[in-house]
Amino acid sequence: MSLDMVVVGKDQLDMLMPLILEQQYDVGKEVDLASTRTFFEGIVGQETSFQIMAVEKGAAVGLVMIDPIPNLQFADNVAYVHDVYVTESLRGVRGIGAMLVAAAFVESMRRGYEFAEGETSPDNRAARNLYSRMSKKLGIGCKEVDSVRLLVDLRPGIQRARTEPGYLDQLATPRLISRLGERPGADD
Template sequence: MSIDTVLVTHDKLDVLMPLVVEQQQDFGKKVDLAMTRAFFEGIVDRGPTFQIVAMEEGVAVGLVMVDPIPNFQFADNVAYVHDVYVTETHRGARGIGAYLMAAAFVEAMRRGYEFAEGETHPDNSPARKLYDRMAQKLGIGIKVIDSVRYLIDLRPGIDRARNEPEYLDRLASPRLFGRQTARTGADA
């Protein structure tokens, strides 16, 4: 059975949705299918953002998303390759994740991106070796940049704001982050 990669368009959303739902469930997210579909309807075929799926016999078995991120160092947008996901039954030796990432880098080059960014945990040596191997096979450069990327979970604040309507206004106050507030204790 062969795996093909396909650029996601609006006519592929029905194929994509079961994969996205699986991914969200794997990460413990309660899935709202209507909201998820509306999200993808809003980003598919829109400007520099793109998504690629790995297909096997008409079924999506993997996904990668690419968004532009502003980079002041290069004074341009950089293609940020993220959310590489392969269904559990297709993970492992088949190399679908690598195939998706390569397809994302190739499409980014087609779209004129001069740089792409991907990331992994510094201790993830298999992923780091994969990046190095892919760069060599694709004939592109790679530079390791030590950084930490944060995913901030805003849900506790949203939940609190539902019960305390003034909560977000208090958080938006410049005083919250002033030195005086830091010494005397901020509303946490």
């Protein structure tokens, strides 16, 4: 089955909304469809904040959101990778979470972010291992900043892209991204 990573645009909102509603219900939030859609209409398609969804057979099956955050210790503008979500029936099956994280790092490099940051609970080893593994496979650095934050240094990938035209396009190919996440149980 073919799985595509798609940077969400306004024309994909109808495909994205059922997954957003599922994710919100999953974390125990009451959802108002109209206000949720209005919120996403306001953020989808921006240059600095973006969303990537995993699409299979015309349906969104996974999502990751990326927003800029200031982090004066490392850079003026850091890509904050958050809300990695995979539909329940596909969690831990095909590495979709890993593919979403890899796609978030690649798209962040493409947009000029020098660092990416993620947060997780101190005991969530699976998420920590996912960030570390994807960073290594993409040739970028990852370190724990404190007990809940992980900082990914995207500069090696950006530098390589400057000297190797097409490097980020090669990283972003569905075939490569699927190999990056092929270890079973990679999703959270």
